[in-house]
Amino acid sequence: MIEDMLRTPAAVQDAERHTAHNYHPLPVVISSAEGAWVTDVDGRRYLDCLAGYSALNFGHRHPALIAAAHAQLDKLTLTSRAFIHDQFADFCRELAALCGKDLVLPMNTGAEAVETGIKVARKWGYQVKGVPAGQATIVVAEGNFHGRTTTIVSFSTDDDARADFGPYTPGFKIVPYGDLTALADAVDETTVAVLLEPIQGEQGVVVPPTGYLPGVRQLCTERNVLFIADEIQSGLGRTGATFACELEGVVPDMYLLGKALGGGIVPVSAVAADTDVLGVLRPGQHGSTFGGNPLACAVATEVVRLLATGEFQRRSTELGERLHAGLHALIGKGLVAVRGRGLWAGLDIDPALMSGREACERLMERGVLAKDTHGSTIRLAPPLTITAEEIDHAVAQLAAVLAG
Ligand SMILES: Cc1ncc(COP(=O)(O)O)c(C=O)c1O
Numbered sequence: 124m125i126e127d128m129l130r131t132p133a134a135v136q137d138a139e140r141h142t143a144h145n146y147h148p149l150p151v152v153i154s155s156a157e158g159a160w161v162t163d164v165d166g167r168r169y170l171d172c173l174a175g176y177s178a179l180n181f182g183h184r185h186p187a188l189i190a191a192a193h194a195q196l197d198k199l200t201l202t203s204r205a206f207i208h209d210q211f212a213d214f215c216r217e218l219a220a221l222c223g224k225d226l227v228l229p230m231n232t233g234a235e236a237v238e239t240g241i242k243v244a245r246k247w248g249y250q251v252k253g254v255p256a257g258q259a260t261i262v263v264a265e266g267n268f269h270g271r272t273t274t275i276v277s278f279s280t281d282d283d284a285r286a287d288f289g290p291y292t293p294g295f296k297i298v299p300y301g302d303l304t305a306l307a308d309a310v311d312e313t314t315v316a317v318l319l320e321p322i323q324g325e326q327g328v329v330v331p332p333t334g335y336l337p338g339v340r341q342l343c344t345e346r347n348v349l350f351i352a353d354e355i356q357s358g359l360g361r362t363g364a365t366f367a368c369e370l371e372g373v374v375p376d377m378y379l380l381g382k383a384l385g386g387g388i389v390p391v392s393a394v395a396a397d398t399d400v401l402g403v404l405r406p407g408q409h410g411s412t413f414g415g416n417p418l419a420c421a422v423a424t425e426v427v428r429l430l431a432t433g434e435f436q437r438r439s440t441e442l443g444e445r446l447h448a449g450l451h452a453l454i455g456k457g458l459v460a461v462r463g464r465g466l467w468a469g470l471d472i473d474p475a476l477m478s479g480r481e482a483c484e485r486l487m488e489r490g491v492l493a494k495d496t497h498g499s500t501i502r503l504a505p506p507l508t509i510t511a512e513e514i515d516h517a518v519a520q521l522a523a524v525l526a527g
Contacts, residue, residue, distance in 0.1 A: 130164045147480075149487050156183035159509045161492065172486075172493045172505045172517050176324070177356045177467075180383035181429060182506035188386035188425050195421035203412055210420035217427045221365065222378050222395035226402070229393045229415035229423075233355040233381030234270025236392035239409060240318065240351045240379050241274065243394065245294075246403045248315030252347055259315045262348075264300035268325030269318070269353055301331040303338040310342065316349040316377075317342075321367035324356035327500040328462050328469025336371040343376070349400060355381040355392070360507050363440035363465030365430055370464060376400055386426045391419045435507040439465035445511055446503070449518035457525025467504050472525070474499040482524055489520040 134152040151169065153161045159182055161171050174180060181188060195210065202208045218227045228243075230236050244261060248254040263269075263278045276284050277291035285291075296314075298305040300323060310317070321336055323329040343350040352375035357367035359380065364370050366378065377400060381392035394401065413419070429435060443465035450461040450468055460471040472482050479495025486493050493501050505517065 134164050149483060149492065151487055151492065158182040158184075159506045159513055167490070169487065169490050169492045170505070170509075170513055170517055172491055172503045174504050174506045175387060176382060176494075177359075177361050177504050178382040178385065179387040180360050180435065180507050181386060181426070182508035183387060185386065185429070185508070187429065188388055188422055191421045191425040192386075192388050192418065195418050199417045201413070201416045201418070204410060204415060208417045208420070210417045210424065211415055214415070214420035214424045214427070217424055217431070218380075218384075218393060219395060221427050221430060222380075223374065224378070224395040225398045227393045227395045228401055228404070228409075229391065229419070230411050231390045231392055231413050231419070232270070233379070233392050234272050234275055235411060235414070236355065236379040236381050236394050237269045237275055237318075237353060238272055239394045240316075240353075240377055242409060243377070243396070243401060243403060244316035244318075244349050244351060246408075247349060247400055248313075250403050251399065252315060254313050254315060258313045260294050260296055260311075260313045261316045261318050262296045262298060262306060262309045262314060263318050264320070264323070265297055266300050266323050266326040266329065267297075267318075267320060268323065269320075269355075300326075300329065301335050303335060303342070306339065307342055310346050310348055314346065314348050316351050318351040318353065320353045320357060321371075321373075322357045322362065322464060322467070324467075324502070325496055327471070327496055328467055328502055330462055330464060333371070336368060336373045340373045340375070349377060350375040351377040351379060353379045355379055357467075359383040359426070360430055360435040360439050361465060361467050361504065362463075363443055364436055367464065384423050384426055385419065386422045388422050389419045391423045391426075393423075436465075439467075439507050442466055442507075442509065442511060442514055446505075446514050446518070449514065450503075450521075453518070453522055453525060456522070463503075466507055466509065468502070469496075470501045470503065470521075472499045472501065476525065476527075482521075485524040486520055489523065491517050491520045 135150045152164045154164045155162045215227050245259045248259040265280045269275045274292040278295035279285045296309045298309045352368050354366050377396040385391035462469045479499050479501045483495050
């Protein structure tokens with residue numbers, strides 16, 4: 124009876140009716156949120172353990188970010204880069220300082236930051252390294268996820284992401300992730316960059332072997348190749364450090380940032396690098412109407428200031444230990460493997476028990492939202508504002524789901 128009165132089933136159908144089916148969402152229709160919790164159209168509350176794939180590192184509607192957005196909405200929202208606005212300089216200076224780089228180039232989505240990185244690396248290759256025209260190559264890793272543009276899917280190894288979207292962009296070499304020998308063999312005089320996620324998020328939070336990232340750094344330095352770290356999902360506090368590369372003491376030549384940079388309010392992405400790299404761009408060679416707009420800059424500056432306190436990185440380290448301890452205790456009780464760093468975990472469920480999708484559906488029924496990836500893997504990436512009690516709650520619900 125009560126089930127008949129719920130608004131969710133009709134709202135789910137409505138949401139499907141006039142949209143392309145390029146997603147397969149869980150059947151939950153969210154209407155409001157605060158911190159680590161979301162509420163659906165029927166008033167049911169869920170602990171958000173996906174956090175917009177790390178776009179909500181500071182939780183839903185963080186007060187400082189909402190205040191920055193409100194204040195900016197009342198003043199100025201868009202100018203285009205044809206003019207300079209008063210939020211631009213602070214954002215660029217403070218983000219560059221956070222990254223330890225000279226310059227930043229703001230864009231909107233993560234894929235645009237990746238495209239920007241590719242274009243800059245190629246131009247650097249021709250103009251600075253001296254690669255013959257049209258021959259630049261970029262080495263990437265198997266299992267990568269860098270976004271959805273036609274160039275980016277050209278070097279995806281995921282058939283769903285790539286098939287039937289050709290013809291593909293040439294100029295990429297794919298090597299196994301975590302294999303330094305294969306990487307060294309792939310680099311030659313035409314190589315302008317190595318593009319990697321320091322931890323592969325979509326692949327299931329895959330952490331490379333210790334020493335891999337420092338090895339990549341050394342190889343790139345020795346062979347005059349740019350090391351581009353896609354920190355769009357791994358960066359900005361998620362792993363317990365500002366950048367996942369930091370966990371191995373590595374500084375790439377270029378950071379690609381997105382997701383959490385927009386504070387869960389607006390899409391903001393950026394490339395950060397030194398002048399000898401980003402300085403290759405001249406007026407008219409790259410841009411975006413919305414990139415670096417006043418609203419985006421106001422919110423993202425506040426994001427950078429939150430990160431500059433170190434509080435979120437600390438929370439991710441400390442609470443991440445609790446999360447991983449809780450999850451490791453479930454190995455052999457339905458989980459076969461747990462990976463990750465900080466408040467970021469990839470869990471492999473025993474495929475004999477259930478699929479990742481099934482586990483996420485059952486977690487949803489128990490008031491916890493998470494997302495499956497690749498068959499029997501689930502990703503957990505709660506807001507970095509989550510409390511110890513909330514982590515224990517999520518782990519307990521997972522344990523109950525696995526226990527059947
Ligand atoms: C590592 C990485 N790079 C790039 C992207 C693409 O970002 P966007 O979806 O904002 O284009 C993603 C998105 O999941 C990502 O995880």
